[in-house]
Structure formats: structure tokens, C-alpha cells
Amino acid sequence: MATRISAIAVALVAAVAAVAFGVPTARLRIVLALIAALGVVAVALLTSARVRAEHPVVTRTLVTVIVVAVALIGTARFSTNVDTDLSLGAAMTIVLLGLSFLTGSSGQISLGNGAFMGVGAFTVAIWANHHHASPLILVLVLAVVAGAAVGFLFGLPATRLRGPYLAGMTLAFAVAFGAILNVFGSWTGGDSGLQLPSAENAPHWLVHLYPASTASLSVNSVWLAGLTVVAAGIALFFMSNLFASRFGRSMRLVRDNDVAAELVGISLPRARVAAFVISAAYAALGGGLWTIVNNAVTPSTYGFALSITILSLVVIGGIGTIPGAIIGGLIYAYSNSAIGWITAHTGLSPQGNVASQLNGIIFGTLLVLTIVFAPLGISGALRRLWSRRTW
Amino acid sequence: MIGVSGLSVTYGAVQALRDVSFDAEPGKITAVLGANGAGKTTLLRTISGLVKPRAGVVTLEGKTLTGTHAEDIVRRGVGHVPEGRGVIGEFSVEENLRLGSLVTHHGRSARREALERQYTLFPVLGERRRQAAATLSGGERQMLAMARALVAQPRVLLLDEPSLGLAPLVTADLMHTISDLCAASGLTVILVEQNAKSALRIADHAVVLYVGRVVANDRADVVAGDERLRQYYLGLVE
Amino acid sequence: MDAFLTSRIVSDILGGLTNGVIYALVALSLVLIWRSTRILNFAQGAMAMLAAYVGFAVLAPSTNYWVSMAVAIVAGVALGALTERTVVRLLYGKPEINPVVAMVGFLLVLESVAAAIWSTTSRSLPTPFSIIDWQLAGRPVAMSPFALYEVVTAVVVMVVVALVFQYTSVGLQLRAAALNPEVSRLLGVRVTRMLTLGWMLASGVGAVTAVLVASNYFTGLTPTTMDGVFAFGFIAAAVGGLDSPVGALVAGVLLGVVFQFVGDFINSNAIILVALGLLIVSLMVRPSGLFTRRTERRV
Numbered sequence: 001m002a003t004r005i006s007a008i009a010v011a012l013v014a015a016v017a018a019v020a021f022g023v024p025t026a027r028l029r030i031v032l033a034l035i036a037a038l039g040v041v042a043v044a045l046l047t048s049a050r051v052r053a054e055h056p057v058v059t060r061t062l063v064t065v066i067v068v069a070v071a072l073i074g075t076a077r078f079s080t081n082v083d084t085d086l087s088l089g090a091a092m093t094i095v096l097l098g099l100s101f102l103t104g105s106s107g108q109i110s111l112g113n114g115a116f117m118g119v120g121a122f123t124v125a126i127w128a129n130h131h132h133a134s135p136l137i138l139v140l141v142l143a144v145v146a147g148a149a150v151g152f153l154f155g156l157p158a159t160r161l162r163g164p165y166l167a168g169m170t171l172a173f174a175v176a177f178g179a180i181l182n183v184f185g186s187w188t189g190g191d192s193g194l195q196l197p198s199a200e201n202a203p204h205w206l207v208h209l210y211p212a213s214t215a216s217l218s219v220n221s222v223w224l225a226g227l228t229v230v231a232a233g234i235a236l237f238f239m240s241n242l243f244a245s246r247f248g249r250s251m252r253l254v255r256d257n258d259v260a261a262e263l264v265g266i267s268l269p270r271a272r273v274a275a276f277v278i279s280a281a282y283a284a285l286g287g288g289l290w291t292i293v294n295n296a297v298t299p300s301t302y303g304f305a306l307s308i309t310i311l312s313l314v315v316i317g318g319i320g321t322i323p324g325a326i327i328g329g330l331i332y333a334y335s336n337s338a339i340g341w342i343t344a345h346t347g348l349s350p351q352g353n354v355a356s357q358l359n360g361i362i363f364g365t366l367l368v369l370t371i372v373f374a375p376l377g378i379s380g381a382l383r384r385l386w387s388r389r390t391w
Numbered sequence: 392m393i394g395v396s397g398l399s400v401t402y403g404a405v406q407a408l409r410d411v412s413f414d415a416e417p418g419k420i421t422a423v424l425g426a427n428g429a430g431k432t433t434l435l436r437t438i439s440g441l442v443k444p445r446a447g448v449v450t451l452e453g454k455t456l457t458g459t460h461a462e463d464i465v466r467r468g469v470g471h472v473p474e475g476r477g478v479i480g481e482f483s484v485e486e487n488l489r490l491g492s493l494v495t496h497h498g499r500s501a502r503r504e505a506l507e508r509q510y511t512l513f514p515v516l517g518e519r520r521r522q523a524a525a526t527l528s529g530g531e532r533q534m535l536a537m538a539r540a541l542v543a544q545p546r547v548l549l550l551d552e553p554s555l556g557l558a559p560l561v562t563a564d565l566m567h568t569i570s571d572l573c574a575a576s577g578l579t580v581i582l583v584e585q586n587a588k589s590a591l592r593i594a595d596h597a598v599v600l601y602v603g604r605v606v607a608n609d610r611a612d613v614v615a616g617d618e619r620l621r622q623y624y625l626g627l628v629e
Numbered sequence: 630m631d632a633f634l635t636s637r638i639v640s641d642i643l644g645g646l647t648n649g650v651i652y653a654l655v656a657l658s659l660v661l662i663w664r665s666t667r668i669l670n671f672a673q674g675a676m677a678m679l680a681a682y683v684g685f686a687v688l689a690p691s692t693n694y695w696v697s698m699a700v701a702i703v704a705g706v707a708l709g710a711l712t713e714r715t716v717v718r719l720l721y722g723k724p725e726i727n728p729v730v731a732m733v734g735f736l737l738v739l740e741s742v743a744a745a746i747w748s749t750t751s752r753s754l755p756t757p758f759s760i761i762d763w764q765l766a767g768r769p770v771a772m773s774p775f776a777l778y779e780v781v782t783a784v785v786v787m788v789v790v791a792l793v794f795q796y797t798s799v800g801l802q803l804r805a806a807a808l809n810p811e812v813s814r815l816l817g818v819r820v821t822r823m824l825t826l827g828w829m830l831a832s833g834v835g836a837v838t839a840v841l842v843a844s845n846y847f848t849g850l851t852p853t854t855m856d857g858v859f860a861f862g863f864i865a866a867a868v869g870g871l872d873s874p875v876g877a878l879v880a881g882v883l884l885g886v887v888f889q890f891v892g893d894f895i896n897s898n899a900i901i902l903v904a905l906g907l908l909i910v911s912l913m914v915r916p917s918g919l920f921t922r923r924t925e926r927r928v
Binding site for chain 2: 798801802804805808809811812813814815816817818819820
Binding site: 304375 | 663668669671716719720723724725726727728729730731733734735736737738739740741742744745746747748853856857859860863864867871898899900901902904905908909912913916
């Protein structure tokens with residue numbers, strides 16, 4: 001009971017503090033207060049063990065609401081740079097959720113999710129350049145469909161193959177992605193990539209929440225951050241249900257024991273391919289959002305390095321889990337700032353070789369150390385701490 | 392001489408061997424008998440160093456073997472012919488034998504001679520020396536596995552279910568060979584068998600295991616003559 | 630005869646052969662490690678790249694080519710041993726994706742470290758032979774002294790590896806340790822030592838490959854030089870069968886020739902699509918590889 005009351009109290013105080021200070025207009029304050037109230041109600045409901053046990057779908061909805069509410073309040077408060085980082089990170093979270101599902105449910109791994117992101121990213125850019133003023137949602141759905149289709153193609157051999165072979169195949173795809181884009185150079189813009197015909201501007205209602213003096217750039221960055229956060233929330237909600245669904249459970253059986261899965265009538269080939277398709281579709285959604293946030297797409301973004309980064313994030317965050325994907329997304333959003341800070345405080349030349357490679361050295365080392373010594377990543381470690389708590 | 396004393400082995404929560412003690416004399420065949428799951432294979436694997444015991448020691452001529460790696464135990468003169476023979480099917484007969492001869496620190500020509508001796512001992516192997524081991528019959532594979540252990544000139548030979556899957560006539564033949572070998576060279580043989588009847592026919596000494604425990608440890612003819620043992624532990628009912 | 634040797638078909642075959650032997654060498658390194666440890670070494674290309682840097686960037690640029698080559702091989706072998714002893718050893722018996730992840734992480738570390746030390750700027754390596762194609766009756770044959778040296782070196786490496794495995798007692802033990810580690814231990818084979826040795830051998834082969842690749846004046850030596858080559862090498866190994874050294878070699882050479890034809894008759898960008906298509910189809914039709922002979926086991 002005491003835990004329950006204190007949890008609600010903490011949520012309330014945090015919400016008031018988040019809304020009260022430094023919000024420019026009254027209208028914005030009201031909107032944020034509503035969002036905060038939603039978050040507090042969610043926290044309150046979640047403190048009930050009965051709700052958690054008897055209504056899993058409600059629980060998952062509430063968790064999603066809290067995560068999204070916190071992020072949305074943040075977007076209104078952060079600086080433009082932080083918001084842009086947050087949008088890229090939220091989109092990355094979607095990608096990580098997909099890869100986490102693939103591995104967590106079927107024990108396979110993909111080294112090509114950067115390229116699957118690229119499929120979505122280029123789908124959005126190509127479509128936008130040929131059909132001006134398509135609704136955002138349509139463009140994103142197209143990206144997902146394109147990603148799923150390519151994922152299906154690469155998932156097909158998963159019907160008969162396992163682990164390392166699939167990893168190698170997706171690696172080949174990731175390495176070759178740039179060359180593949182060049183094959184379709186007339187559509188993809190070759191090495192220079194594509195620019196969106198018009199930037200995705202903030203809608204009027206959002207602009208009106210801010211004082212007229214606010215730079216449109218900063219309102220736009222709030223809008224884009226909010227957009228990706230909500231998209232990530234929807235992806236998160238869907239994924240948490242998928243993890244818990246009959247399909248998710250049967251997938252875990254496939255991962256843990258092929259023979260048993262087959263005995264209870266789960267179609268292995270179909271389950272493996274489905275996991276692959278879902279992971280590719282999620283990656284493509286993330287890539288599509290990136291194109292919208294960046295207002296452009298370049299092939300060099302979607303090289304092999306991105307695929308390795310994705311793998312690092314998901315493993316360091318905690319592979320096969322939803323919190324792991326969120327942690328990975330946060331790390332991605334702010335790793336550049338963190339590395340910039342390290343560079344500044346160690347006196348490395350920011351333009352030097354070492355500083356420019358710091359990212360790879362740190363992520364690579366963490367990746368090896370994590371998989372060898374703590375294969376469940378940060379979320380696994382946190383869970384262990386939580387289960388050992390003494391209060 | 393192999394001495395086993397107080398040997399206990401556990402796999403997780405399962406205790407495979409409990410306080411097993413017995414001695415195997417040189418030039419004699421010691422049969423280790425018992426039903427499936429009695430711990431016979433575990434016993435051999437512990438002697439040859441594949442399994443680490445929780446307690447107890449194995450000695451070879453008074454010197455401790457326990458704690459030594461399997462790779463080194465074979466160098467001290469303990470040859471182990473594993474269950475299911477363990478011949479490498481992708482290798483030719485000759486390659487299998489060459490592999491077995493590598494632990495001896497003799498030169499190339501001495502190893503060659505040792506190989507030829509096995510071909511004299513098991514002429515059928517000589518005929519098939521270039522053939523892949525996977526193409527041999529069950530009895531031939533058993534001979535190959537034994538020859539591969541013998542080519543290293545061991546002082547102790549551990550045989551795990553050599554009669555498994557062999558026709559009765561082939562088994563009888565094999566038992567003869569083992570018996571002759573032992574008598575001729577002073578080899579210490581520990582013979583693990585489910586086929587108690589044929590093992591007792593050639594063994595000098597017999598140890599009966601039941602769920603990891605020694606229930607009998609005596610001369611082979613005594614064990615063979617004990618009605619209670621025959622009925623309850625060896626499944627030999629007339 | 631001259632017209633035949635300078636014809637388009639022969640040129641494609643010769644050019645494809647030169648690329649193919651490189652893919653075959655990469656595939657061979659992968660197969661050597663896969664057979665003995667069931668690990669697909671995704672860092673294979675990066676390890677080879679680092680070895681090439683040690684041979685050609687640490688030493689003074691004026692160093693004799695052969696000395697540099699020898700140093701690169703020694704560095705490759707040492708790196709192989711170090712990798713197996715420190716990283717790989719912790720991964721035996723873990724779920725199959727753990728080594729995949731670890732080796733990709735290792736790849737990232739190696740490439741970043743190499744870029745931190747030597748920058749990402751391409752470095753051209755000296756070549757011991759001319760890279761200018763021979764001429765026949767005024768037309769070029771698609772083979773230069775250097776390309777011939779590449780092919781000969783690759784064949785020598787393959788033959789040496791084959792001889793070691795087939796005829797030496799170390800080779801016998803390497804194969805035994807890969808096929809049946811437990812029985813091998815019972816016969817006195819020091820299996821852990823053999824695993825290290827296998828990694829050393831494969832990395833040595835990798836070092837030679839990287840030096841040959843980086844001598845190509847188009848690419849030169851960069852930290853990511855081997856990424857593309859590795860991908861093609863993997864495709865060759867997967868198509869030929871990761872368990873079959875002969876399959877890997879044959880597939881590598883064949884793919885090299887096929888790609889050359891595709892590049893010449895369609896266009897060079899199409900190569901990668903054909904490669905991925907071949908990979909997907911061959912994995913679906915024969916997952917164990919086109920050249921893997923199913924050994925009949927009687928029990």
C-alpha cells in the first residue's frame with residue numbers, strides 16, 4: 001500500500017514539475033497538463049497488482065501511455081537539438097523492437113536491419129517525390145509494406161536454415177545495399193540520395209500553442225519528435241501484445257526447442273519467416289521516419305556500419321526484450337552527445353582520427369563485452385537487480 | 392594395475408556413481424556389469440579423464456590419475472574404446488590407426504611397425520586400410536576401435552560395450568581376441584558389458600554396479616555362480 | 630590463337646579467375662574455422678585487414694614487399710591465436726547467435742581501431758610485379774604479371790593447406806578434433822590447442838588474401854577494404870557448403886567467373902543482385918551447400 005501511494009505521489013510531483021516551469025503559453029500548459037494527468041492515471045492504475053495480473057492488455061496500454069506521455073512532455077521542453085536527437089532515437093527504438101522480436105522469439109539474428117531501414121527510408125523519399133502531398137500515414141504504410149516484402153524475400157531461406165547462415169546472408173545484403181541502390185540509380189538518386197520535395201511542417205494547432213515569436217524550426221522539431229514518439233508508442237504497444245500473444249509464445253518455443261515446437265503443431269518455416277518479415281517491416285518504419293525527420297535520405301547513412309550499430313544497440317540494451325529496445329533507442333539518441341563530451345574532456349582533437357572512431361571503438365568493445373559477460377544486456381542486469389531488491 | 396577407490400560422480404542433481412571401489416589386476420580381465428544406467432560408462436569416462444569425479448581417486452600403478460586431462464591419461468598408458476566405438480567415420484581405416492599411434496613418442500618407422508602389427512592382429516583391417524571407416528561393418532568397426540587403442544601400446548584397456556549390436560558369433564570371436572590379448576601381453580582390461588553372459592565367460596574378476604553402487608566385487612566364477620546376482624542384477628535367468 | 634586469347638570470353642574467364650581465387654581464399658578461411666568450431670568468423674576480413682596494415686603500414690614504406698608480406702602473415706597468425714584464446718574461447722557452447730554477435734563486435738573494434746591509427750584514407754600497396762596486362766598482337770590479354778602472381782599465390786596457399794590437412798600428423802589431428810573432439814581427446818589429441826591452431830591457420834590465409842586484395846590499385850588498403858570481399862567470400866562458402874573446403878574453393882572460383890560475365894554482359898552493378906539471388910536460391914535448394922557430400926552413416 002505504501003509503495004502504491006508513494007508511486008502515485010512521485011508521478012504527481014514529477015508531472016506538476018514538468019508542466020509548471022517555463023512553458024511559454026497557457027494553452028500549451030493545458031495540453032501538457034492533460035498529457036501529464038493521463039500519465040499519472042496510468043501510474044495509479046499500474047500500482048494495482050490486480051490490474052497488472054488480470055488485465056494484461058490494459059497494463060501494456062498503460063505502460064505505453066506512460067512512456068509516450070513522458071516523452072511528449074519532454075519534446076515541448078527540450079531544445080531543438082535534443083528534440084532532433086530524440087526523434088532519431090525514437091525511430092531507432094522501433095527498429096530495435098523489430099530486431100529484438102526476431103531474436104527474442106526465434107533465436108535468429110539479422111545483420112542487415114540497417115539495409116531494411118534503408119528500404120523504408122528510400123520508399124518514403126521516392127514516393128514523396130512522385131506523389132506530392134500524400135498523407136503521412138499512407139507514406140509510412142508504404143514504407144512498412146516495402147520493408148516487409150524485402151524481408152520476406154530474405155526470410156525465405158529461413159525456412160530451411162538457421163542462425164549463422166541467415167546472419168551471413170543479411171550481412172551480404174547490408175554490405176551490398178549501396179550497390180543495390182546504385183542499380184536503381186534513376187529512382188534512388190545514386191550517391192547523392194534524395195531530398196523531400198517539401199518539409200514535413202508542424203500542423204497549425206501545434207504552432208498556435210506557441211508564442212508567435214517562436215522560431216518555426218523549433219516548433220517543427222517538437223512536431224517531428226512528437227510524431228516519432230507516438231509512432232514508437234504504437235509500435236511498442238503492438239509489439240508488447242505480439243510478445244505475449246499465442247504467436248509470440250509459439251515463436252519462443254521455436255527458439256528454445258525446434259522439435260517440441262514441431263510436435264505441438266507449430267509450423268516452423270512459417271513462424272521463422274514471419275518473425276523475419278516483422279523485423280524488416282519495423283526497420284523500414286524506422287527508416288521511413290528518419291527520412292521525414294531529416295527531410296532527405298542519403299545512401300551512405302544506410303551502409304553496413306548502421307546495421308552493426310543497430311546490432312550493438314539491441315544487444316547492449318538487452319536483446320529479445322522490449323525494455324532493451326527502449327534503452328537502446330535512448331543510447332542511440334544521446335550517444336553522439338556523450339561521445340562529444342568525452343572528446344572534449346579528454347583533450348582529443350575533435351577532427352582527429354581517434355575522435356572520429358571513438359563511437360565504433362566504444363560500441364564494438366561494449367558489444368563484445370556484453371555478449372560474453374552479460375548476454376542479456378542492460379535490461380537483463382536491471383531485471384536481476386530488481387528481483388534481488390530488499391524492500 | 393588400476394585402483395579405483397571411493398569414486399563418486401554427479402551430473403547436476405543426479406548421482407551417477409556412489410563410493411565405487413575396486414582393483415583391476417594386470418594381465419586379467421575385470422568385467423564391470425550391470426543394467427542400463429548403472430553407471431558403467433560413467434565409470435570408464437571417469438577413469439579416462441573425460442569426467443571429473445566429485446570424490447575419490449583413480450590410480451595407475453599406485454600413481455594418481457585423477458585430475459589429469461584425458462589427453463594426458465592416454466599418454467600414461469590408458470586406452471579407452473568408447474561406447475559406440477567412436478571410430479571417425481570420415482577417416483580411412485589407416486587414418487584412424489595413425490591418429491591412435493600419435494601419442495607414442497616413437498619415430499615414423501616405429502609407428503609404421505605398430506600399425507603393421509595391428510594389421511597382422513586384425514587382417515580384415517589390413518584389407519580395408521584405404522576404406523572409409525564409415526563403410527565398415529559393426530564387427531569390423533569394433534576391431535578398428537580396439538586396434539586404434541592398441542596401436543598406442545597401452546598398459547590398460549578400457550572397453551565400453553564392445554558387443555553392442557554385434558551378432559552372437561562375432562561377439563564370441565571378439566571376446567576370444569580380448570582374452571588372448573590380455574593373456575599374451577599382460578594388459579589390464581576393464582570390460583564394461585550389458586551382455587553379462589559372454590563377459591563372464593572370459594573375465595577373471597567381476598564388479599556388479601547397481602544405480603551407481605557396487606553390489607558385488609568378486610572372482611568372475613563366483614559372481615557367475617551367485618543366483619541372487621544373476622537374477623536381480625544381471626538379468627540372467629535360465 | 631592470339632585472337633582467341635584476347636577474345637571477350639577468355640578475358641572474362643581470366644578476369645573472373647583472378648577475382649575468384651580471392652573469394653575462394655576467404656571462403657577457405659571461413660570453412661576452416663566453421664568446421665572446427667562451428668563459428669562463422671564475421672571478423673575474418675577485419676582481422677586480415679589489420680594484418681595487412683601491420684605488414685605494410687607499420688614498417689617503413691621502403692621495406693621489401695616480401696618482408697612486408699611475411700610480417701603480415703605472422704601478424705595474421707598471431708592475431709588468430711590471440712582472438713581464439715581471448716574472445717572465442719568464451720563462446721564455445723553458447724547459443725549460436727552469441728558468437729555471431731561477438732565476432733561482429735570484434736569486427737567493429739578492429740575496423741575502428743585501424744581507422745583511428747591509420748585513418749580511413751586509402752593507402753596503395755607496392756606490387757612486386759607489373760599490373761599492366763600482357764599484350765598479344767597489340768591487344769591486351771586480361772592477365773597481368775601481378776594477376777598471375779595472385780592466382781599462383783592463391784593456388785600455392787590452397788595446396789599447402791590441403792597438404793597440411795591431408796598428409797601431416799598435425800593435419801590429421803586438426804581434422805579429428807573438428808570431427809569428433811571427445812574421441813580425439815581419448816586418443817591424446819590436444820583439442821583446445823588444435824582449435825587455436827585452426828584459427829591461426831585460417832587467419833594466416835586471411836592475411837595473404839588481404840595483402841593481395843589491397844594491392845589492387847582501385848581499392849587500396851582501407852579499414853573496410855575487406856567488407857565487400859568478405860561478403861563475396863561468405864557467399865562462396867555458403868553456396869559451396871560451409872563444411873566443404875573443396876566446395877568453398879570451387880564455388881569461389883566459379884562465382885568469380887560468373888560475376889565477371891555478369892559485369893561484362895549486363896552491368897557491374899547487377900553483380901551484387903545476381904550474387905544475392907544466387908545465395909538465396911542455393912540456400913533454399915541445397916541448404917548444406919552444393920558440394921557437400923552427405924556421408925552415409927550406418928549405425
